[in-house]
Amino acid sequence: SYDLTQPPSVSVSPGQTASITCSGDKLGDKYVCWYQQKSGQSPVLVIYQDNKRPSGIPERFSGSNSGNTATLTISGTQAMDEADYYCQAWDSSTWVFGGGTKVTVL
């Protein structure tokens, strides 16, 4: 089975940049998307097709994907960005999620 690996947690100061990685074998050959899940809420799509933002998602969210690693970057992090973030990719007729990264804004 295909695995996606994320760091369990990332801490960032307000206004600084948070980077969340997602690693998988030849991940750069697949499309990766990212979800934000705030406490007690359903996941929300923030990045699709590696680096595209759905309408309504702030410009401070960006993504990249190359080699074995995809990265979600939050520039100028705000307190409201504190949440769990999950990467996702499609492999061999199954959807795979990363284990999730808790972003704490200190």
Added chain:
Amino acid sequence: EVQLVESGGGLVQPGGSLRLSCAASGFTFSAYWMSWVRQAPGKGLEWVANIKQDGSDKYYVDSVKGRFTISKDNTKNSLYLQMNSLRAEDTAVYYCAREVSEYAFDPWGQGTLVTVSS
């Protein structure tokens, strides 16, 4: 407004069955693949199953194969998950989600809690 509303969750004993429903509105339901995703308490997201627009293709995560069945009724704009032989490890919030052509899920429903316990 695109909306997904799950129902049917509850408390069930190990070995029991439950049928989840997801009512879709605000979009052409018959034009989309649909998925079920679950989240055990305090844990991450796990994809469970998906189904093609016309119901002709279905895929499952290995842990539910032979026990869960996904289906959809395009005349009722509804997605279903029949869960049999339930185990404690199936305890989770179950979300339905629309698969968009951009290789992502958008939106997600609010989820329905399934608790398997004696």
